[in-house]
Amino acid sequence: MKEIYALLEGNRLSRTPCRIEILKALRQADSALSEPEIREKIGEHFDRTTVYRSLRSFLKLDVIHSIALDGGELRYALSPEKELADSSHHVHFFCNDCSGVFCISHQAFETPVLPDGFEATNFDLLVHGRCKNCKG
Ligand SMILES: [Zn+2]
Numbered sequence: 001m002k003e004i005y006a007l008l009e010g011n012r013l014s015r016t017p018c019r020i021e022i023l024k025a026l027r028q029a030d031s032a033l034s035e036p037e038i039r040e041k042i043g044e045h046f047d048r049t050t051v052y053r054s055l056r057s058f059l060k061l062d063v064i065h066s067i068a069l070d071g072g073e074l075r076y077a078l079s080p081e082k083e084l085a086d087s088s089h090h091v092h093f094f095c096n097d098c099s100g101v102f103c104i105s106h107q108a109f110e111t112p113v114l115p116d117g118f119e120a121t122n123f124d125l126l127v128h129g130r131c132k133n134c135k136g
């Protein structure tokens with residue numbers, strides 16, 4: 001809970017119950033969550049608009065980030081702490097079996113080499129395969 005309050009305060013966001021519950025749900029999940037999954041985890045107390053607005057303000061401040069899947073479905077995950085990593089430089093893993101989406105540290109991956117004249121601003125890579133929960 002302390003970390004959640006610190007995250008809100010660090011981003012000058014007030015401690016609304018909806019924001020707190022969303023951050024709790026994302027912290028507890030070991031994979032990225034869709035909006036319906038988030039709503040399911042935080043219960044019935046919050047209407048869709050409130051959840052949507054909270055997600056928008058978190059995205060704007062880079063408290064969370066979204067991962068777009070084929071077909072446009074979005075999953076949300078907490079952003080890595082700013083001191084630890086450039087949040088635009090980690091990659092995502094999509095499990096073909098359970099459809100889980102996981103944030104993976106960028107250290108394991110090299111930024112692609114670009115031709116002269118091209119400059120990368122962010123690095124968006126989705127690795128497909130089978131996750132640790134589905135393997136074996
Ligand atoms: Zn899986």
Ligand SMILES: [Zn+2]
Binds near residue numbers: 065091102103
């Ligand atoms: Zn991520």
